[in-house]
Amino acid sequence: MRAVLFSLLMLVGVSAAVPDEAKAGPRDGAPDSLNAIAESYVMLILDIGELEPGYVDAYYGPAEWQVAARAETETPAQLIQRAGALTDRLEDLERNGGMAGASPAEVQRRKYLAAHVSAAAARLRMISGEVMSFADEAEALFGIRPELPPLESFDPVLAEIDALLPGEGSLTDRVIAFRADFVIPKDRLQPVMDAAIAECRRRTAVHIALPAHERFTLSFVGDKVWSGYNYYLGDAASRIEINSDLPIYTERAIDLGCHEGYPGHHVYNALLEQTFVRERGWVEMSVYPLFSPMSFVAEGSANYGIDLAFPGDEGLAYERDVLFPLAGLDPSTTERKARLAGLMRKLARAEYTIADAYLAGRIDRAEAIRLVMHYSLFSEARATQRVRFIDVNRSYVINYGLGRDVVQAWVERQGADHWQGMETLLASQILPVDLVE
Template sequence: MRVLALSFLMLLGACATAPVPAPADNLDRIAADYVALILEIGEREPGYVDAYYGPPEWQAAAKANPREIPALADGAATLTARLNAVPMAGADAATVQRRKYLLAHVSAAAARLRMLSGETMSFADEAEALFGIRPELKPLSTYDPVLAEIDALVPGPGALTDRVTAFKADFVIPKNRLEPVISAAIAECRTRTAAHIALPANERFTLSFVGDKPWSGYNYYLGDAASRIEINADFPIHTERAIDLGCHEGYPGHHVYNALLERTFVTRRGWVEMSVYPLFSPMSFVAEGSANYGIDLAFPGDESMRYEAEVLAPLAGITDADFPQKARLGTLMRRLARAEYTIADDFLSGRVDRDATIARLAKYSLTTPDKAAQRLRFIETYRSYIINYGLGRDTVQAWVERQGPDHWAAMETLLSSQILPVDLVD
């Protein structure tokens, strides 16, 4: 009996000292570690984190002790392995999509870390690695017939770029009237959006005008359904651009997108991965594409032209301007948008120098050399990010319109989802 009793006591002691098994890994734990990874990359590359409204102590920890880039790359690889190891048997569609979304964003983060380590990629390879979709790069000669159509639309002596610039000068908003015109445009964009999408009750934004930026407008999402919208007033802003900026940066664009993601995922589900927005990620393709398509959604057909002529022009003090002609010009110029992908590819690869690139941008965007130089500054800063605007808009539009006749309902679904670029083309 003493032998049995001693054996039993030894067994109890062994059980008492045995390590407690670690809890099974799951998407919530991985998502928290993903947020830490993105915040730490943001400490290594300023501007990489476009928005963050998660626990402030996580951001403080990232600032206090960010890993070096090689360790971050190892962290991304570990996250990928952990995500692939999470069992999906019996998981609902939202959970399956959540893992797919995290995998895509960790993959983009890993690609960005390789770039920060010195790896170079072609323009198309980089775009696909970061944003999850591959752009087509067409020869610039593809766009020459569009230039010929514009040449016929805006006839006269002198270079085509000069003629277009002179024609559009009739629609420039005076700087002392920018605030009331832009504010009116944003208010109209909001009214049209709120008629179809239930916005958070506390959503709001502030508006300011800035200068010396590579972009024309920017939305800084602050969390709690609040944004700071900045407009670059360095260059002339035309009446149609007031509508573009109001929709793109505000309603139903970036402000609404971020507010709906926060409400849907962070507030209601506690999915912390959506509290951080890495700029160089598939999220940006959906964000920029939906923001640009939102302009057409809010102002279909000739409604933008009519609103410009009837409301914005009087506010801007513009009279006797040919708005129908400008609308026709805008339709043609939209067909030139992807020319800059080829131009950027040639410049970023070193095949074409700076001066020639500025000339190409001026020619194919029909703008002044100084404005083309600003666009080149954007390309140098954000590189293949430029695909998210034109290709993003067209891809989002095609997906929304495939969902059925209620385009606003489809848009709200997209803006409240973890839908990826690859899902938009499937």
């Protein structure tokens, strides 16, 4: 890691040396603590990352800890044993009076660590070959159990879209043909994305105090299973990548700008770093395990952030007045486009049912692609990419639609100032289970 990040952790009082007890726990007779457990947790996550590339989504803690993880790879069985020991330590801490007099924030910290250790243990069991049902896996990794509605329950929505876009050919073909008028030409992608992200940032900064030095870089890539990705680098910096292999529509410029940037992943990670790593020295927040409850909050808040930043018809107006001219497109059909987008959003959870059947082997890959084309109204290329995403990330798909709905409901229960509720969530260790209680 960069020297500046190492220096940052030193400033907040986190030891850069790899302590002997980071893996094994405190020495005999030494009192345990949440700080000691947090160090052991970070080492566990880094070691799992050596077994599974991509598992560690971000890390900006002490560089020596990452070096140590790379130097000696442990087996899944050894790491499962360490996860179990961490769970025992967290339980013992409460049982033996170690949490006596703890503040509400410290109580939540212990709960947060316990949930993430549990998710890490589940992921290790999967790496070892354990197979869970889609819903069991989602609950074990992300801390919330999805419902799997029957696919026919989405047929009324398809019927509404059929009425909106009448004509010959399949509904999927008609939707693709209609949406072709809203594809951003590749030679206009940079100015359109720059404008969209800048507007997302402007709207967010009105309500949330961003770190003074926060920043990001933007690049276009290809051959990815995702449409956009935020790589958080620490020190309030991100690298945002946009997959330009498939068509990018004008509304996706807003979606990606908010989701990957403001008030989405970039802001979420920057506020976590500022609140916990810089101000409190809670080292567990310097590592982001992808398959964890953290991702449910991250993806859910990033998707809800789109609606928060562009409520009502404001997104449509911004597309029409700013993005369409930048892209050289005709804005005359934007109203029907918005109605279509609202209906397509209602189809999001069909993917969970399809993924469940596909991952369980009840349908093959070709049928999964066909069903995604039919129920998500995607082209064959886009549906194939989405099934590739399911191959790689499995039950992670619940974090988008279900995550958005759960986050939205929680934020809007907090009061009339939804931005305040959002900021509270983004700078917290609130878990998915807390959002539904």
